[in-house]
Amino acid sequence: MNDFRAMPAESPRTMPVQDFSTEYRDDNAPASVQEEGVALWRVLAFSPAMVATLGMLWAMTGWFGKDGISLLEALLITLICFNFFWITFTVSTVILGMVSLTRHSPRPTHGPARPLKVALCMPVYNEVPWYVLGSARSMLEELRARGGSHRYAMFILSDTRDEEIARQEQAAVRAVQSQLSPGLELYYRRREQNTDRKVGNIAEWVSRWGGAYDAMLVLDADSLMTGRAILRLTDALSRDPAAGLIQSFPQLIGAQSVFARMQQFANGVYGAAFAEGMARWCGQEGNYWGHNAIIRTAAFAASAGLPHLRGMNGSDKLIMSHDFVEAGLLRRAGWAVRFLPRIKGSYEETPQTLIDHVQRDRRWCQGNLQHLGLLRSKGFMPISRFHMFHGAIGYLMSPIWFSLLVMWALIGPSEEASVLKYFSESNPTMPMWPEMTEGRHVLIIVLMYAMLLAPKLVGVAALPLTGARFTEFGGAGRFVLSFLSEVLLSILYAPILMVQQMIAVLRTAFGMQKGWSPQARAGGTYGFTTVLQCHLLETISGAALVTGMFFGVVSPWLLPIAVSLVLAVPLSMLSGMHLWQAGRWMGTREDFRAPPITQAARHYRAELKSMLDGAVPQARAAE
Numbered sequence: 001m002n003d004f005r006a007m008p009a010e011s012p013r014t015m016p017v018q019d020f021s022t023e024y025r026d027d028n029a030p031a032s033v034q035e036e037g038v039a040l041w042r043v044l045a046f047s048p049a050m051v052a053t054l055g056m057l058w059a060m061t062g063w064f065g066k067d068g069i070s071l072l073e074a075l076l077i078t079l080i081c082f083n084f085f086w087i088t089f090t091v092s093t094v095i096l097g098m099v100s101l102t103r104h105s106p107r108p109t110h111g112p113a114r115p116l117k118v119a120l121c122m123p124v125y126n127e128v129p130w131y132v133l134g135s136a137r138s139m140l141e142e143l144r145a146r147g148g149s150h151r152y153a154m155f156i157l158s159d160t161r162d163e164e165i166a167r168q169e170q171a172a173v174r175a176v177q178s179q180l181s182p183g184l185e186l187y188y189r190r191r192e193q194n195t196d197r198k199v200g201n202i203a204e205w206v207s208r209w210g211g212a213y214d215a216m217l218v219l220d221a222d223s224l225m226t227g228r229a230i231l232r233l234t235d236a237l238s239r240d241p242a243a244g245l246i247q248s249f250p251q252l253i254g255a256q257s258v259f260a261r262m263q264q265f266a267n268g269v270y271g272a273a274f275a276e277g278m279a280r281w282c283g284q285e286g287n288y289w290g291h292n293a294i295i296r297t298a299a300f301a302a303s304a305g306l307p308h309l310r311g312m313n314g315s316d317k318l319i320m321s322h323d324f325v326e327a328g329l330l331r332r333a334g335w336a337v338r339f340l341p342r343i344k345g346s347y348e349e350t351p352q353t354l355i356d357h358v359q360r361d362r363r364w365c366q367g368n369l370q371h372l373g374l375l376r377s378k379g380f381m382p383i384s385r386f387h388m389f390h391g392a393i394g395y396l397m398s399p400i401w402f403s404l405l406v407m408w409a410l411i412g413p414s415e416e417a418s419v420l421k422y423f424s425e426s427n428p429t430m431p432m433w434p435e436m437t438e439g440r441h442v443l444i445i446v447l448m449y450a451m452l453l454a455p456k457l458v459g460v461a462a463l464p465l466t467g468a469r470f471t472e473f474g475g476a477g478r479f480v481l482s483f484l485s486e487v488l489l490s491i492l493y494a495p496i497l498m499v500q501q502m503i504a505v506l507r508t509a510f511g512m513q514k515g516w517s518p519q520a521r522a523g524g525t526y527g528f529t530t531v532l533q534c535h536l537l538e539t540i541s542g543a544a545l546v547t548g549m550f551f552g553v554v555s556p557w558l559l560p561i562a563v564s565l566v567l568a569v570p571l572s573m574l575s576g577m578h579l580w581q582a583g584r585w586m587g588t589r590e591d592f593r594a595p596p597i598t599q600a601a602r603h604y605r606a607e608l609k610s611m612l613d614g615a616v617p618q619a620r621a622a623e
Helices: 038-067 071-100 129-146 163-179 197-212 227-239 258-282 297-303 322-332 354-374 382-411 438-466 476-509 528-534 536-550 556-566 568-575 596-622
Strands: 117-124 151-158 185-190 215-218 243-247 293-296 336-339 346-348
Touching: 038 071, 038 258, 071 258, 071 382, 071 438, 117 129, 117 197, 117 227, 129 151, 129 163, 129 185, 129 227, 129 596, 151 163, 151 197, 163 185, 163 596, 197 215, 197 297, 215 227, 215 297, 227 243, 227 293, 243 297, 243 322, 258 336, 258 354, 258 438, 258 476, 258 568, 293 297, 297 322, 322 336, 322 354, 322 382, 354 382, 354 476, 354 528, 354 568, 382 476, 382 536, 382 556, 438 476, 476 536, 476 556, 476 568, 528 536, 528 568, 536 556, 536 568, 556 568
Parallel strands: 117 151, 117 215, 151 185, 243 336
Antiparallel strands: 215 293, 243 293
16 A cells, blocks of 8 residues: 555544434534525425325326226326326426526525635545546636635545556646645545545544534535635535535536436536525425535534444445435534525536446435435434435336336226236126226326426526526527437436336345445446346337237337337447537537636646656656
């Protein structure tokens, strides 16, 4: 193990492990006052979803209740209504966001601002050193150019296990340190053991160096934030003494492939209205996504030390998706957790291929489902529990959707043409399957698609309220083309993602998903055999649906889903292709007019890569 060190003197903070079986309040947490109107925003967010779901329940029980409702019919109604609630809840949140964008932004307590000493903490694990350090330098230099009373220092917190990458990290740190403007601080620490992964990485920094800093701004290896965004987060924390954590709204950048550009366009166009609506009904019970958020160090140390969970076999288990839980623990202790989506200039990247997205999603699924076991923990606020439950439901809905798909396919378009034949009353021992007429098939599927499309349409309508102009997306014509492309691709990829999330749930349930692995941020290259193995279940399911339609026993209204599943392999291979010039197809404002921070980051990355390509071999020889 290389003994390279580049850290300041230690300044310890005590970080006790929390007990989920008892309530806890931090004595240093000031009394926080809920924003005026938050209760009303919550009613407006949840009530329409509940009313619409009750309406769907009433309609469906009317369809099936003529001769009583069988167990299978009750199951079908339950699955449809359960899915419908979450879809309509998304719609109501986006509509609220659109309304909110016409109003003044909710602001934290206007207390006196005081200078804060802030650590920019960037945990890394086998990342590309010149990429990470190039981003770090660009943020530090922009903060220096902006000035202000706050003080910042960047910490690269390495858990890298690969010795060659570690050598490059250290060479990159030395190179950047030698070129930084006077007064800028860049530190580096590599742990001997990566105990508890990112959770342990941050906890060790808090325990050993956190005492010297009022706040820490946690970044991912692919995070990039403008100096203005960092300053606004710092000012917000400084002016609100009750805030323990303030989360920004990260926007996606750097997408080059078909799949990544689809994700980036959706985030950049529809995301603002949803984020605004969510911020309104969250109030001081906001959530944390693990990065691009500023945290009061003393509050985090006192309130958010994570214990290990006891597994069914008696083994200790790390809390994988720690961020949701840490937000809940901070709020439990009396600290406000705020979400300020109007702070612009917070960026992150997204996986470039469908398979890379699936691999990351399996890890997230494991962590989110783990939260179900924490819902009964003592002291958590109801909205904090809802965040954890909602995260888990996001994955559990996929097996529910798949179950609905199977039931629709088996029931068929009519009583005469159905895989599940109805049985005569003369044979009462045989089951009576629910009757799904062609009209009911059409109505349910059209309604579901309409509700899934509604948030996108509202997001587009709300876009001018955010200050954006369609000319910034390449003009109205190009924007319409990009919008239609994103909608089409979303429809094509949605059934594949449904099956893959169902697989992720099953892998987690049967203990097949083992821990975290580094993300292939640039996207992997996968051969046909690998892609076919990954999407075999989708291909078989799609072929079965098409065969059923050919023989007239599966509703033809399932054709869009069947086509997507049959084409899972070519669509997956398409996902990683760079078919159009960057910025010209499904481009966002950041593509057509790159922010200065991204231009600076590209410059520093290229400069550092060039230096490392020549410097690292000599460094190895000297050792």
